[in-house]
Amino acid sequence: MALVLNDEQLMLQDAARHFLAERAPVKHLRELRDSDDPDGFSRTLWSEFVEMGWTGILVPEAYGGLDYGYTGIGLILEECGRTLTPSPLMSTAMVAVAALELAGSAEQRSVILPEVVGGRHLLALACDEGPLHAPEPAQCKAEMREGHFVLSGSKKAVVDGHIAQSFIVSSRTESGASLFLVPAGASGVTVQRYSVLDTHVAATIEFNQVELRPDQLLGPPHQAQGLLDRILDVARIGAAAEMLGIAREAFEQTVDYLKQRKQFGVPIGSFQALQHRAALLFGELELCQSLVLKALHSLDEDSDDLAELASLTKAKLGETAQLATAEAIQMHGGIGMTDDFDIGFYIKRYRILESLYGDRNFHLDRFARLRGY
Amino acid sequence: MTELTEYRQEVRAWLEQNCPESMRSPYRSEAEVCWGGRDFKFQSKDQETWLRRMAEQGWTAPTWPKEYGGAGLGRVEAKLLKAELARLHARPPLVSFGISMLGPALLKFGSEALRQQHLPPITRGEIRWAQGYSEPNAGSDLASLAARCEDQGDHYLLNGSKIWTSYGDHADWMFCLVRTDFEAKKHEGISFVMFDMASPGVTTRPIRLISGKSPFTETLFENVRVEKNQVIGEVNQGWTVAKYLLTHEREMIASTGLSSAGTVPVGKTAAQSLATEDGRLRDTILRADIARFEMNERALELTIERARDEVKAGVSLGATSSMFKYYGTELNKRRQELLMSIYGHDALSWEGQASHEGRLARAWLRSKGNSIEGGTSEIQLNIVAKRILGLPG
Ligand SMILES: Cc1cc2nc3c(=O)[nH]c(=O)nc-3n(C[C@H](O)[C@H](O)[C@H](O)COP(=O)(O)OP(=O)(O)OC[C@H]3O[C@@H](n4cnc5c(N)ncnc54)[C@H](O)[C@@H]3O)c2cc1C
Numbered sequence: 001m002a003l004v005l006n007d008e009q010l011m012l013q014d015a016a017r018h019f020l021a022e023r024a025p026v027k028h029l030r031e032l033r034d035s036d037d038p039d040g041f042s043r044t045l046w047s048e049f050v051e052m053g054w055t056g057i058l059v060p061e062a063y064g065g066l067d068y069g070y071t072g073i074g075l076i077l078e079e080c081g082r083t084l085t086p087s088p089l090m091s092t093a094m095v096a097v098a099a100l101e102l103a104g105s106a107e108q109r110s111v112i113l114p115e116v117v118g119g120r121h122l123l124a125l126a127c128d129e130g131p132l133h134a135p136e137p138a139q140c141k142a143e144m145r146e147g148h149f150v151l152s153g154s155k156k157a158v159v160d161g162h163i164a165q166s167f168i169v170s171s172r173t174e175s176g177a178s179l180f181l182v183p184a185g186a187s188g189v190t191v192q193r194y195s196v197l198d199t200h201v202a203a204t205i206e207f208n209q210v211e212l213r214p215d216q217l218l219g220p221p222h223q224a225q226g227l228l229d230r231i232l233d234v235a236r237i238g239a240a241a242e243m244l245g246i247a248r249e250a251f252e253q254t255v256d257y258l259k260q261r262k263q264f265g266v267p268i269g270s271f272q273a274l275q276h277r278a279a280l281l282f283g284e285l286e287l288c289q290s291l292v293l294k295a296l297h298s299l300d301e302d303s304d305d306l307a308e309l310a311s312l313t314k315a316k317l318g319e320t321a322q323l324a325t326a327e328a329i330q331m332h333g334g335i336g337m338t339d340d341f342d343i344g345f346y347i348k349r350y351r352i353l354e355s356l357y358g359d360r361n362f363h364l365d366r367f368a369r370l371r372g373y
Numbered sequence: 374m375t376e377l378t379e380y381r382q383e384v385r386a387w388l389e390q391n392c393p394e395s396m397r398s399p400y401r402s403e404a405e406v407c408w409g410g411r412d413f414k415f416q417s418k419d420q421e422t423w424l425r426r427m428a429e430q431g432w433t434a435p436t437w438p439k440e441y442g443g444a445g446l447g448r449v450e451a452k453l454l455k456a457e458l459a460r461l462h463a464r465p466p467l468v469s470f471g472i473s474m475l476g477p478a479l480l481k482f483g484s485e486a487l488r489q490q491h492l493p494p495i496t497r498g499e500i501r502w503a504q505g506y507s508e509p510n511a512g513s514d515l516a517s518l519a520a521r522c523e524d525q526g527d528h529y530l531l532n533g534s535k536i537w538t539s540y541g542d543h544a545d546w547m548f549c550l551v552r553t554d555f556e557a558k559k560h561e562g563i564s565f566v567m568f569d570m571a572s573p574g575v576t577t578r579p580i581r582l583i584s585g586k587s588p589f590t591e592t593l594f595e596n597v598r599v600e601k602n603q604v605i606g607e608v609n610q611g612w613t614v615a616k617y618l619l620t621h622e623r624e625m626i627a628s629t630g631l632s633s634a635g636t637v638p639v640g641k642t643a644a645q646s647l648a649t650e651d652g653r654l655r656d657t658i659l660r661a662d663i664a665r666f667e668m669n670e671r672a673l674e675l676t677i678e679r680a681r682d683e684v685k686a687g688v689s690l691g692a693t694s695s696m697f698k699y700y701g702t703e704l705n706k707r708r709q710e711l712l713m714s715i716y717g718h719d720a721l722s723w724e725g726q727a728s729h730e731g732r733l734a735r736a737w738l739r740s741k742g743n744s745i746e747g748g749t750s751e752i753q754l755n756i757v758a759k760r761i762l763g764l765p766g
Contacts, residue, residue, distance in 0.1 A: 002682040002685070002686065003675065003678055003679035003682045003683075004679070004682045004683055004686045004688070255762050255763075255764070258764060259763070259764065259765065266765070266766070267764075267765050267766075269764040269765055269766070270764065270765045270766030271766075272755070272758075272766075274764075275754070275755065275758035275759075275762075275764050275766075276751070276754040276755075276758065278758055278762055278764065279753075279754040279755075279757035279758040279761075279762065280754065282696070282757055282761060282762060283696045283699060283700055283757065286676055286693070286696060287669070287672035287673060287675075287676050287700070288672070289676075289679075290672060290675040290676040290678070290679045291671075291672050291675060293679065294675050312668050312671055312672070315668055316668055316669075316672055364661060364664040364665060364668065365661075365664070367664055367667070367668065368640065368653070368654075368660055368661075368663070368664040368667075369652070369653065371638070371640045371641070371664075371667065372640070372641060372644055372652070373640040373641065373643055373644035373649070373652075373653065373654050373660065373663065
């Protein structure tokens with residue numbers, strides 16, 4: 001696939017940008033925060049996502065979706081990054097749909113996917129157990145008892161865990177790792193919501209002797225680690241796409257500011273110290289753009305170097321989004337530190353995405369391992 | 374699709390047949406490069422054969438039109454050819470400023486007569502070119518150049534000097550920026566001229582680099598005759614040609630940062646020569662540096678690929694050659710630094726067979742010039758800031 005967007009994708013990108021700029025600019029995030037919204041996202045906005053088909057963008061047509069591919073949802077997530085729009089789009093319409101498409105039984109898919117498309121069923125991936133991302137489940141255990149699995153343990157940093165109807169839970173089982181589809185209302189499940197620094201909401205989830213039928217397995221029993229890694233790679237690339245939008249927006253606003261703000265009688269953008277840092281960031285963002293597009297293509301093509309690209313992209317986007325959002329504050333001076341001004345919000349969202357699904361240290365390490373050193 | 378596959382088969386078969394065995398490995402040192410030119414001494418029969426065969430195919434300049442010695446290949450075909458050459462680890466049959474710099478400028482701005490005169494000998498490696506841009510007082514501020522080229526009626530006379538002329542003492546011809554209008558503003562009095570370096574009044578003095586070699590010279594002109602028909606573009610409009618050529622030069626230099634066909638990736642090199650534990654380098658700090666380098670290397674590769682795809686899709690490129698030049702050269706410097714760390718004491722040898730005459734040390738030192746030649750890194754950042762970002766000043 002050529003590394004350019006086709007006309008249809010350009011139209012989608014344009015439509016998403018306009019829609020979000022109008023319906024969910026950063027002001028929207030402020031309003032959610034200032035009203036202490038318990039969900040941390042707007043259900044009205046979500047129903048508009050549904051109308052535009054975004055919830056079904058990855059879902060096959062047979063289940064009412066658009067079957068439009070990863071590049072499409074990546075573009076939308078990038079635009080959501082620009083406006084810092086909170087929604088369960090990534091957790092449900094990208095990560096969970098990918099998981100169901102990769103490993104769901106015919107039954108699971110036909111029951112859940114149409115509900116996802118309709119915006120009625122939200123899902124959350126429950127993977128991490130400690131403060132740092134680790135793909136291998138350690139303390140969550142599901143033991144076989146009288147034909148049932150009995151799941152106990154707890155999960156942290158579950159994105160959209162507070163609003164999901166079901167969780168995709170990784171757990172140790174006798175001889176390996178398994179994934180389960182667990183209803184949020186199942187007996188023994190406790191969800192504890194907490195808000196994080198960028199006004200999003202996440203959850204900690206306790207599983208206390210939760211009984212699960214074998215048909216609640218997602219994918220093969222005991223051998224789901226590879227599958228989980230593959231699902232995580234989808235999430236990593238999704239997070240990278242969102243970081244690209246965040247970094248680009250922070251950068252563009254900063255370049256505008258460099259042209260407007262005057263000190264010493266001239267625009268601050270005429271100072272070479274700032275020009276060079278801006279030029280460097282421009283270059284970094286171009287590198288990032290190529291990586292994100294290539295990584296999305298590799299999801300669409302299911303290519304062999306997917307894991308390597310996912311790690312490389314997540315690591316590079318983390319590095320660059322950090323730089324872009326921190327430089328944005330620095331180059332705005334005092335006003336960049338104020339809550340009244342939007343520019344300081346970008347670094348908050350960046351930091352969340354950096355930690356999710358492995359930060360850049362995790363991914364540089366994984367990348368090196370995949371390359372054999 | 375099938376047509377292309379067929380084309381690929383053809384290319385592969387031809388290369389298998391025609392690429393001499395000894396040309397199927399990367400250069401070990403710069404001494405093995407084939408530069409061509411009147412007084413070039415081939416190091417082997419194979420080197421000469423390889424150049425001749427490739428030139429006959431038009432594959433020393435594959436995308437140039439056939440009438441000028443190229444093969445008229447489209448972008449996709451050219452990419453295939455490149456991939457097939459890489460598959461064999463084949464060396465470039467010819468490295469030439471004529472191909473990478475002058476050719477594109479001649480094709481865009483040169484008259485038909487000039488193209489006919491200069492392009493075919495370039496593709497055959499018969500004439501070697503030098504670039505006469507920089508002067509002692511005109512480096513980054515190139516447009517302030519002062520070499521005086523005066524109109525004598527039926528010809529010009531050139532006086533002045535150039536500096537840092539790469540391989541000036543081996544070149545047959547020079548393309549040169551000269552001042553032809555002494556009153557005009559600095560960008561408007563420059564012409565782009567060409568002349569034979571064997572002309573009376575041209576002298577070169579080698580300058581030795583920190584890498585121990587003398588790949589460039591000071592070049593002096595005393596009443597050098599320049600023919601009136603050897604001007605590319607309009608008289609006094611040479612700056613336009615000069616800038617266009619620079620974008621090609623920068624793109625060429627940019628690719629020095631990428632591991633080319635046949636070179637072993639840095640991480641793999643490290644894994645082969647250093648201690649590992651559970652398949653990981655034991656030196657975890659070096660390992661992280663290498664991983665970050667390879668991450669950026671891959672990102673640049675993909676970005677160059679994307680830029681080419683965008684050109685094909687009709688999106689204009691603009692000043693991105695500056696960005697590529699910046700990244701490519703900074704990356705190559707990183708690569709050389711990492712190789713020095715990986716090889717430690719062994720990288721310090723300066724002479725002898727074992728070290729291929731100090732290949733690592735010399736390459737490391739030479740790489741420091743990458744971010745100076747063709748316009749410094751700082752100048753590239755200036756260009757990005759002003760032309761792409763539109764920052765004032
Ligand atoms: C290996 C090598 C091969 C070369 N081959 C050729 C050749 O074949 N033909 C040819 O014509 N030339 C050649 N050059 C010359 C090269 O193009 C110049 O060296 C280069 O353009 C820089 O000019 P300068 O050396 O005068 O440095 P200067 O312009 O004096 O620069 C000195 C320092 O000041 C910085 N600087 C200058 N202006 C600015 C500014 N506006 N903003 C910020 N920083 C600035 C530079 O970045 C640099 O760090 C070669 C150079 C090298 C190293």
